Amino acid sequence: MPETTTAPSTELSTPSPWRNAAATVVEMALGALVAAVVAAVGLFAFDRVQWPAFTSSNVTQAVTTVLQVLCIAVVGVAVLMFRARKAERVAKLLSWAGLSGFVTTTLGLPLAATSLYLHGVSVDQQFRTEYLTRLTDSAALQDMTYVDLPPFYPAGWFWIGGRVANLLGMDGWEAFKPYAIGSLAVVAVVALVLWTKLIRRDWAVVAALAVTAVVLAYNSPEAYGAVINLLIPPVLILAWGALDRPGASRFAGAGAILGTGLFLGFAATVYTLYLGFAAFAVTLMAVVAAVLAARAQNTWKAALGPLVRLAAIAVISGLVALTVWAPYLLKALSGATAESGTAMHYLPDSGAVLPFPMLSFTLVGGLCLLGTVWLISRFLFSRRARALGIGVIAVYLWALLSMTFTVAGSTLLGFRLEPVLIGLFAAAGVFGFFEFAGWIVLATSENPRVKAVLVALGVIGAIAFAQNIPQVLAPDIAVAYSDTDGNGERGDKRPPGAEANYADIDRIIREQLGREPHDTVVLTADIGFLSFYPYFGFQGLTSHYANPLADFRARAALIEQWSELKTPDELIAALDASPWRSPDAFVFRQGADGYTLRLAEDVYPNDPNVRRYTVTFPKELFDDPRFTVTEQGPFVVVTRSDAI
Incomplete structure (x- = not known):
């Protein structure tokens, strides 16, 4: 079926792009x-x-x-x-x-x-x-x-x-x-x-x-990632329309450029990995568009158009991204110490192989297979197929780069792009179904019974x-x-579960410290407590989601040092000497030898990539009027009386 059977984007054809964009x-x-x-x-x-x-x-x-x-x-x-x-x-x-x-x-x-x-x-x-x-x-x-x-x-x-x-x-x-x-x-x-x-x-x-x-x-x-994934297939088609404009001026397709830039900026404020992939895919598109333009006009100067439009997209997306990223960047540039972080230190078995959803014997596998056939057969003739096809290629390139990065001690979390890949194949599968169905209908002289069968199969x-x-x-x-x-x-x-005690723990801390949760720092391994109540934590769940400015490893080492102290005076002195705001309260678990915290450390490249370990605080460390100790179910709540 010829490409002209699909209506061209109004965004790309109207003489008044801004009115259309509005x-x-x-x-x-x-x-x-x-x-x-x-x-x-x-x-x-x-x-x-x-x-x-x-x-x-x-x-x-x-x-x-x-x-x-x-x-x-x-x-x-x-x-x-x-x-x-x-x-x-x-x-x-x-x-x-x-x-x-x-x-x-x-x-x-x-x-x-x-x-x-x-x-x-x-x-x-x-x-x-x-x-x-x-x-x-x-x-x-x-x-x-x-x-x-x-x-x-x-x-x-x-x-x-x-x-x-x-x-x-x-x-x-x-x-x-x-x-x-x-x-x-x-x-x-x-x-x-x-x-x-x-x-x-x-x-x-x-x-x-x-x-x-x-x-x-x-x-x-992963709902916040899914909202980006829903937009990726149509945005890639929009981006291709912005970048590949044979014979047009460098700033043609302003509406498509703006839309692509706004999407990438939105992705930057929501999910960094999907931003990275989308930016990679759009950049790959720009390179392909530049090569095609240079070949078509037989001059390298023609390649400047797509690259200039790519630069405009980057500027727009960067400005939107700053609405969320500016505070962190300013803090990091101000001289605050930031470690490299371990967010990319994860390689499950699915991240060590390339995903091929079109080979699974399922409904979605069949749709992806149909999409694969359509992408390959229509890549040279359909702008939609080319845009989605470049997106699929970008996923596989990203996955290969992610595996390559393991040599350098990290990954690009390529396995997390499999839902994106399936989404791209699903869109292509729909186009393939419509176009192949159209051929079948034409081949059977538009027999209404054939049409009914095809519609029924789709439904x-x-x-x-x-x-x-x-x-x-x-x-x-x-x-x-x-x-x-x-x-x-x-x-x-x-x-x-034991989480039913969280409401009482919240009441105890409020009553003993007389502060709102957002004015209180709690050291606990039960991060679920922080999920329900807006207390600040002294330490995060794992290093993979910890702020690089927080220095997760150094905090873990400091907590271990505190647990090895012998007297309340030593602990109070150590807390006051902390390079970070020290805990106003502790939420421990009861242990046989004292009060315990279950902490975590990164052990990549192992899978699982997190090792849990327990540190135990002797009860004697808190046997002092400057601490108030309260037992609540399997928990022990300790507050600093001198911190009120």
């Missing part, structure tokens, strides 16, 4: 508003019903399937209306509502009986909840754990969520689930609007649904994959039900 922004805002309302109403409705736990009943799976089919049907009606060119405004509204409803249903109903999001407050989700709690307590850009430090981990998604939670009067941990689901619904619709500006609307809706479905299945536990595949998403996410859903939440309860109604 109209696109307005449409995105309207779509986001509809998605936010749908998500809010859906989650509120789900919360009104006493659902059984997903892990112990099939009821929520059944209702989820019914609502997913309903949402897909709404999306299908919108597609038919776009194809018939009838009531396109109504079709837009239906597509927005159907897609956001699909996101809300797919994630919201399986989690309806728990207040926690996917993977609860365990492992990585623990520090993410801590970050949202911090930025719910204050709008200031602060590190999630360490006092008096600007954030190193991009704060964009968490800052917006914190402001939303603060506005609604919710605790950060409590807002995490509805905010994560709502933000995914909103960005899915924003991505849909962008798709409709790049390709014909009926194809755009199906492509957006396909990418959204695979992102929910394989990326939604059946979409429903089959959608209803299986909760099963793909089953391990993460199970943790959401088994973890103890900030109210001391478990979603599966079983006895809560």
